[in-house]
Amino acid sequence: xxxxxxxxxxxxxxxxxxxxxxxxxxxxxxxxxxxxxxxxxxxxxxxxxxxxxxxxxxxxxxxxxxxxxxxxxxxxxxxxxxxxxxxxxxxxxxxxxxxxxxxxxxxxxxxxxxxxxxxxxxxxxxxxxxxxxxxxxxxxxxxxxxxxxxxxxxxxxxxxxxxxxxxxxxxxxxxxxxxxxxxxxxxxxxx
Amino acid sequence: xxxxxxxxxxxxxxxxxxxxxxxxxxxxxxxxxxxxxxxxxxxxxxxxxxxxxxxxxxxxxxxxxxxxxxxxxxxxxxxxxxxxxxxxxxxxxxxxxxxxxxxxxxxxxxxxxxxxxxxxxxxxxxxxxxxxxxxxxxxxxxxxxxxxxxxxxxxxxxxxxxxxxxxxxxxxxxxxxxxxxxxxxxxxxxx
DNA sequence: CGTCTATTTGAATGTACTCAAAAGCGGTGG
DNA sequence: CCACCGCTTTTGAGTACATTCAAATAGACG
Numbered sequence: 001x002x003x004x005x006x007x008x009x010x011x012x013x014x015x016x017x018x019x020x021x022x023x024x025x026x027x028x029x030x031x032x033x034x035x036x037x038x039x040x041x042x043x044x045x046x047x048x049x050x051x052x053x054x055x056x057x058x059x060x061x062x063x064x065x066x067x068x069x070x071x072x073x074x075x076x077x078x079x080x081x082x083x084x085x086x087x088x089x090x091x092x093x094x095x096x097x098x099x100x101x102x103x104x105x106x107x108x109x110x111x112x113x114x115x116x117x118x119x120x121x122x123x124x125x126x127x128x129x130x131x132x133x134x135x136x137x138x139x140x141x142x143x144x145x146x147x148x149x150x151x152x153x154x155x156x157x158x159x160x161x162x163x164x165x166x167x168x169x170x171x172x173x174x175x176x177x178x179x180x181x182x183x184x185x186x187x188x189x190x191x
Numbered sequence: 192x193x194x195x196x197x198x199x200x201x202x203x204x205x206x207x208x209x210x211x212x213x214x215x216x217x218x219x220x221x222x223x224x225x226x227x228x229x230x231x232x233x234x235x236x237x238x239x240x241x242x243x244x245x246x247x248x249x250x251x252x253x254x255x256x257x258x259x260x261x262x263x264x265x266x267x268x269x270x271x272x273x274x275x276x277x278x279x280x281x282x283x284x285x286x287x288x289x290x291x292x293x294x295x296x297x298x299x300x301x302x303x304x305x306x307x308x309x310x311x312x313x314x315x316x317x318x319x320x321x322x323x324x325x326x327x328x329x330x331x332x333x334x335x336x337x338x339x340x341x342x343x344x345x346x347x348x349x350x351x352x353x354x355x356x357x358x359x360x361x362x363x364x365x366x367x368x369x370x371x372x373x374x375x376x377x378x379x380x381x382x
Numbered sequence: 383c384g385t386c387t388a389t390t391t392g393a394a395t396g397t398a399c400t401c402a403a404a405a406g407c408g409g410t411g412g
Numbered sequence: 413c414c415a416c417c418g419c420t421t422t423t424g425a426g427t428a429c430a431t432t433c434a435a436a437t438a439g440a441c442g
Contacts, residue, residue, distance in 0.1 A: 062334065070338040072330055085327040117319065121312045128308065128319035135322055136276040138329045139263055143253065145336035146369030147261040150398070170421065178337030183398055185422055341430070362388070374430055376390055 003031055006078055007052050007106060014129045015122040025123060028112035034058075034099045041097035047086035049107040053079055056103020057164075059172055062095045071176040074100075074164055100168055150179045151187050194222055197269055198243050198297060205320045206313040216314060219303035225249075225290045232288035238277035240298040244270050247294020248355075250363055253286045262367040265291075265355055291359055341370045342378050 004026050011017060017025065031054075034040060040058065041047045051058070058081050060073040072095060075081040086093035090110055117124040144153050154177055158165045165173060174184040195217050202208060208216065222245075225231060231249065232238045242249070249272050251264040263286060266272040277284035281301055308315040335344050345368055349356045356364060365375040 062338075064338055068338075070334065072333060072337075084323075084330050088323050088327040117316065121315065124312065124315045124319055125308065128315055128322065131319065131322045131326055132275075132279050135326055135329065136279040138326065138333070139275050141333060142329070142336065143261065143263060145333065146263075146367070147253075147255055147259075169419095171419095176337070180399060181421075182400085182423085185420095186398090189422075360388070371431055372389075373391085373432085377430090380390075 003054050003104065003106070004029065006054055010052075010078060010130075011123075011126050015126045017120075017122055021120050021122060024116060024120065028108050028116060029106040030108070032105050032107050034103050034105060036099050036102050038099045039096055040099065040105070041083045041086070041093050041095065043094055043096065044092050046090055047083040047093045047097075048090075048109055050080055050082050050087055050110070050113060051097070052106040052108070053077055053081065054104040054106060056105070057100040057167060058097055058103060058105070059100055059168070059176075060095050060097045061172075061175065069175050070178070071172055074168060074172065074176055076164060076167070100172070145178065150177065150183060153177045154179070154184065154187050194245050194295065194297070195220065197245055201243075201269060201321075202314075202317050206317045208311075208313055212311050212313060215307060215311065219299050219307060220297040221299070223296050223298050225294050225296060227290050227293050229290045230287055231290065231296070232274050232277070232284050232286065234285055234287065235283050237281055238274040238284045238288075239281075239300055241271055241273050241278055241301070241304060242288070243297040243299070244268055244272065245295040245297060247296070248291040248358060249288055249294060249296070250291055250359070250367075251286050251288045252363075252366065260366050261369070262363055265359060265363065265367055267355060267358070291363070336369065341368065341374060344368045345370070345375065345378050 007029070008017075008022065008026075011025070029052075030049075034056070040049075040051060041060070043062075053075055055077060057074070057076045059071050059075070060081055060083060061069050061071040063069055073081050081097060083093040083095040083097065085091070086095070087110060113127070117127060144156060148156065154173075157173070157177060170184055170188075171181040174181045177184070179187070198220070199208075199213065199217075202216070220243075221240075225247070231240075231242060232251070234253075244266055246268060248265070248267045250262050250266070251272055251274060252260050252262040254260055264272050272288060274284040274286040274288065276282070277286070278301060304318070308318060335347060339347065345364075348364070348368060361375055361379075362372040365372045368375070370378070
């Protein structure tokens with residue numbers, strides 16, 4: 001079974017590619033193995049790649065002026081991750097992307113994606129539709145952040161992503177939800 | 192001067208359209224005038240349109256179980272707005288979109304946009320690139336929400352969008368930043 | 383000018399945070 | 413395989429910050 005199976009199925013949910021288009025697409029995918037705690041993106045370096053996770057888990061986070069970590073993305077199988085701002089604008093990253101587990105990812109270079117999207121209409125459609133969908137979910141997170149209490153945010157997350165909640169360290173989850181690890185521990189204990 | 196000037200300039204920042212493509216695009220834009228306090232989107236109704244603001248200001252917000260309003264988007268000239276989740280999935284909206292001022296907007300129907308993006312590669316490119324950029328900014332807001340104090344969020348907003356901060360009521364801004372109106376008033380007074 | 387809404391101010395409350403320390407857990411090397 | 417070490421999670425106490433509720437003031441609009 002090909003390592004491209006997952007991503008091609010993902011694409012197939014939105015558009016249908018010809019065999020030739022599939023070949024062109026997979027040609028720009030660079031399979032990479034990363035070990036737990038390894039950084040894929042680091043502040044100061046341009047995030048050249050959009051990364052798709054075949055197997056494993058990754059988080060994107062930044063360290064504020066006080067040295068505290070804030071997790072922006074927690075990604076598992078069949079998700080994309082990168083420092084999006086750095087990737088889209090091709091400017092130096094501000095965030096880290098770190099493997100939470102040994103992982104296998106598919107990396108696609110910005111220039112390659114852009115070139116291919118310029119040539120292949122259906123791939124352009126795929127990325128448009130996929131990103132629009134991501135965007136619509138992103139608003140849900142904003143709604144959670146501005147309107148819900150820490151406790152509500154936590155249980156909402158557990159409800160929505162039970163696999164993730166049980167798979168990542170609590171301090172990572174806390175930093176994703178914007179809660180201190182101590183508070184998250186207390187929220188969990190009073191249930 | 193055509194009312195399409197703004198949106199066409201926006202498109203031109205990303206892609207170049209032929210005259211024919213421009214004609215096809217503007218053909219699906221429906222200019223609509225809305226009065227202050229008028230709703231463009233309401234819970235229970237599918238948000239059929241993606242809306243571009245030619246002139247005016249609009250906010251998207253929801254009302255929680257306790258009757259409190261939470262503002263998700265504040266949009267002015269040259270911005271798009273809609274209940275994105277409802278629009279993308281074509282399911283009933285959960286949010287309101289309300290004019291903060293008398294406004295002139297361009298409405299494009301979901302089906303028309305999809306059909307045109309299927310036919311016209313460069314328009315598909317435009318929406319892809321535009322949405323990817325929006326996405327990259329959306330992460331910035333998330334970073335703000337999970338990592339910064341109320342006070343920092345407020346000053347960051349004023350710094351980033353001074354025109355908006357001085358143009359919308361403070362309780363709207365407070366509900367956008369996830370702060371109570373009273374707290375925002377106090378933040379402003381101690382400066 | 384009067385009414386309605388938005389903003390400010392005050393006092394009390396509550397939620398989440400910080401700092402500190404203990405307990406739990408996992409991984410590593412002897 | 414067990415013992416140790418480091419990191420994560422829990423627990424406790426005190427504090428800071430934002431919220432709520434209530435009332436007063438200020439502003440906008442007809």
